[in-house]
Amino acid sequence: MRLMRVTVYYMAQIKRAAGCSSEQIDAPDGADLRGVLRSMGERHGDAFRVVLLDDANEPRKSLLYFVGDEHADPSRPLKDGDAITILAPMAGG
Amino acid sequence: MSRDLSDDERSLYEWQLWVDGFGEPGQLRLKNASVLVSRVGGVGGALAYQLAAAGVGRLILAHAGSLRLNDLNRQLLMSHAKVGESRVLQAAERLRAFNPHVEVVPIAENVSEANVERLVRDADLVASCAPLFQERLLLNRAALQQNKPLVDCAMYEMEAQLTTVVPGRGPCLACLYPTEPAAWKRQFPVFGAVAGTIGCLGAMEAIKLLSGLGEPLVGTMLVCDLASMSFRKVQLQRKAACPVCSSSPQATQEPAG
Structure with a gap:
C-alpha cells in the first residue's frame, strides 16, 4: 500500500490533548481528512480521541479544520505533503 | 451628527490624522460612530481603550x-x-x-436573549469579546439581522484568533460554530498580554471598518501563536445550510460549502 505523509498542527486546547504542537502522519495514499483524523484518534488514545471525535467516530463539528490555509470539510481528499491545522474553539474574556 | 472637529480634537488626534487616507473625514466617521463592546475584560477592555484613544464617538x-x-x-x-x-x-x-470627548454608556448586563436586539440596535458595529459562546452567537445573529458588522476576538493560553463578520459577505460565527462547543469553559489559561494583543487587533479592525481604511478580515481568520510569534490568515467557508446567515436579509452571496 502506498503511503502519503501529512503534517498536522494543533492549536489551542487540542494541542494540550495531543501533547505536541505538530506531528507527521503517514496515511494511505488518497485518504481523506476524516480518515486521517480517525487514525489520529486511535494513535493518541481515548483522552485525545474524545476531544477530536464524537460518539459516532465523526470529527467534532466544534473544531475547525484547515488544509493549507483553506477551511476544509472532513470529506476533503488529502495529498502527500499537505499541512492540516486543527483549531479548537476559543473565546474572549 | 458632527460635521467638524474642535481644535482640541484636532490636536488630540493629530498623529492619526496624518495617516494616509484617514485625515479629518476618517476622524469624523469615528466621531459619529457607536460601538457595542460585549464585555470589557482583558480583550474588550483593551479594545475599548484603543477605540476611546482613536476617538470613536460612543x-x-x-x-x-x-x-x-x-x-x-x-x-x-x-x-x-x-x-x-x-x-x-x-x-x-x-x-x-482618558478621553472626555467619548460618550461612554455602561450597561451592567451581559449579552442575553432578552437584551441583544436592543444593544445591537444602538450600535453601528459590534465587538464580540465575551468568554461564552452563547453570547457571541447571540451577537452574531442580531448583528446579521440588523445588517451590522461584527468583530470577533478570541484567545487561549498564548494563542488568539480574530475574524470579522459583514452581513452578505462571507461566513458568520454560526457557520464556524453551529452549536456552542460543549467542552468550552468560561475560565481558561491566558496571559493578559495575549488578551491585550487581540483586543488591540480587534480595535484596529473596528477602526478600519468604521473609517473605510484597509481590508477587514471578512471570510478570513487571523490566527496568532504568540509562543512562536507566528501570525497567519486562513480562509473561512460559509455554510450553505447555516441557519443564521443563510436566512439573514443580506444572504445574497453564493455559499461555498
Whole structure:
C-alpha cells in the first residue's frame, strides 16, 4: 500500500490533548481528512480521541479544520505533503 | 451628527490624522460612530481603550458583575483598590477620564436573549469579546439581522484568533460554530498580554471598518501563536445550510460549502 505523509498542527486546547504542537502522519495514499483524523484518534488514545471525535467516530463539528490555509470539510481528499491545522474553539474574556 | 472637529480634537488626534487616507473625514466617521463592546475584560477592555484613544464617538459597554482579584492579570481598565466593585462602571470611569470627548454608556448586563436586539440596535458595529459562546452567537445573529458588522476576538493560553463578520459577505460565527462547543469553559489559561494583543487587533479592525481604511478580515481568520510569534490568515467557508446567515436579509452571496 502506498503511503502519503501529512503534517498536522494543533492549536489551542487540542494541542494540550495531543501533547505536541505538530506531528507527521503517514496515511494511505488518497485518504481523506476524516480518515486521517480517525487514525489520529486511535494513535493518541481515548483522552485525545474524545476531544477530536464524537460518539459516532465523526470529527467534532466544534473544531475547525484547515488544509493549507483553506477551511476544509472532513470529506476533503488529502495529498502527500499537505499541512492540516486543527483549531479548537476559543473565546474572549 | 458632527460635521467638524474642535481644535482640541484636532490636536488630540493629530498623529492619526496624518495617516494616509484617514485625515479629518476618517476622524469624523469615528466621531459619529457607536460601538457595542460585549464585555470589557482583558480583550474588550483593551479594545475599548484603543477605540476611546482613536476617538470613536460612543462606546456602549455591556458587562455584568463585580471585579475579582484574578481578573487583574488582564483587565487593564480596572483598579486593584476596586475589587468587588462593578467592572463596567470602573471601565466607563477610566475611559471617560482618558478621553472626555467619548460618550461612554455602561450597561451592567451581559449579552442575553432578552437584551441583544436592543444593544445591537444602538450600535453601528459590534465587538464580540465575551468568554461564552452563547453570547457571541447571540451577537452574531442580531448583528446579521440588523445588517451590522461584527468583530470577533478570541484567545487561549498564548494563542488568539480574530475574524470579522459583514452581513452578505462571507461566513458568520454560526457557520464556524453551529452549536456552542460543549467542552468550552468560561475560565481558561491566558496571559493578559495575549488578551491585550487581540483586543488591540480587534480595535484596529473596528477602526478600519468604521473609517473605510484597509481590508477587514471578512471570510478570513487571523490566527496568532504568540509562543512562536507566528501570525497567519486562513480562509473561512460559509455554510450553505447555516441557519443564521443563510436566512439573514443580506444572504445574497453564493455559499461555498
